[in-house]
Amino acid sequence: MRDTILLCGGFELDRNGASALRALSIAKLYERIGYRVVVLGKFDTAPGTRANGGHERLLQGVTCRDIRQPCPGRTPRFYPVSAEAIDDVARTTGTHRVRAIQFYNYPARGLVAGLHLCRRIGAAPILDCTEWPRWEGRRFRRNLYRRAGIETRMRALTRVAGNVICASDWFRGRLPRQHTIRLPFVLDTARPEWMKAPLPTRFDAPARFIYSGSPGVGMAKDRLPLIIDALDSLASENLAFQCDILGITRDEYLRDAPQHRRAIERLAGEVRFHGRVSHATSLDMLRRADFSVFFRKPDRVAHTGFATKFVEAHTLGIPVVTNATSDIPRYLTDGKNGFLAPGIAPDQIAGALRDAVTLSPTGRQEMRRVCLAQNAFEMDLWQRDASRFLDGLRGLA
Template structure:
């Protein structure tokens, strides 16, 4: 006998095609331990002719995937419709709660009203707060307006917000119920234990795994720091998630730098998630640099969570809540976003002059470690209501 059904809806690509999907599975597993049946309703870029075609069981959860919007008409419907809630929700009895993951403002407003009329709690899972997009195109302006309305008005009026960072929790806690939940993993999954044999690369191995863009992760600072190292030092820097051509599209001025670094820097492009974890697991350090801005402080880097779960220490900047988890010189290193400073640290690590004092607590982001916090949050809400959607 469950405590009721929770519908978890958003733009996550099941089963594991984006960071959002990994997050919702972690939170959903914690909710299942507490006693709820959790239904995941995400999106798929594959062909789907009917809603039923997108239904399947994944890791013991009933999941649904809706077609990813392609045309302008699709996008208008995506940001305004709550058909997923009303149609799919009708398959389940006693829906007590709906969790909306970074939901568009217009659809969020309609979902809030829909839930209120049915005595269903409406929660938001908030994992980002991006700034103004570049350009003045119609889509850019629409996205900016959507972000302002969602973040500054609507989410404050929901029954509660699941916050990925303390930055977001501080912003919402005076307006509604909140709980701090970083990205979560399930360490019992095989992907955290299996993998190929350890790399035979000479010297230290550093790795970056992600989608850097031009502004999110300053991969250019890492490359510039490597350019400061003495050529006698032995190391390899593996870059997963972006090809060399894509990197040079962002930083064409680094063409000669990469030629000089040669096989010390290896771009592997996009690889399956399990393969990326193998590279992270057998690296000496994960390295990524971020600027301290609202977008980076409001979010939380999944790559940090995955590296920690793999037992691989991280070299990074102090953004978001990373200072809570990285004690510089003990279980990782916190640096400034300065190529010379980072280069000096990397040189000391390669030469064996910078050594960590402690190991990595790989279970800190396991979902089981966060069950009680989520349970306490739900206890502040009255989930005794709910009805058939």
């Protein structure tokens, strides 16, 4: 009986990042459907260096192994170029029990080896593709090699695998002949970290924005410099607000955006930089905010994936101020459960933030009620679609 699914990737399981959160959540979704799941990722401490070996651990109730050395007594080849680690776990589990092997944004060479392994043991391959990144930085050879691998995975290996999890309709539309599911994100909202924010009793204080995350190379990912420009514009209009920025310090910001030194000095009373904080602290501060804010260029990078920032805010009942990328317009109605800028031009970003700042106390309270009443990413809502997807997998023996 093929009752086991292996979920594999280079995500850091201990750090509660977006990739690990997605992997563990999908694993729990599969377990609710009735499958046994083993997640292969990376632990903070490499296996073999822990007192007990550290080859298997339970995280959020999910069985996890370190993909660098998942089984004692074996040191497989590096996972980006080999499927030996996955093969070791499949043998330990029993290859006859493995229904599918899921690869999360997997390096192309290792993925090719993984597809051969699936064919050999009669398991169905599944590709979970949420990233189609742009050229980053100035390291030409690294970028060229990386881009070649990504293009191979997204354009060719998705066709070879036949089964693809897509985070957006945009990407799903580029795989019309494959067996696909649209799965932006799922969360086990029974866990304490996803406890919704209580409805505030007062809305007469200045609007409080929060940005949390890594702005990316050159701060291009979430357009943080454009947000600072917009906030500076609002401050010049004598509009009151507060903005907490998590994930980067003031000095780190100014190192990448020295042209904003005067703006940051002018905004010293409104904008506070907190640097890197734990995921738990980030969620706690998000609960106390009035709006989560980020903006992204509406390109292939943003349309392929789905913003974890939106998922977290939506789940906690916090309105979001952003622009239309990926499938966000499915879940955000401008003026109802957040504000949707028509684009990322400076005046458009400033306009969306101004709408949030000037929303009346009654309007803010009603917007929070709407947000608290819905969560489109609750795991139970996706069980039927996920079950149909798994029932129809291609490539099974």
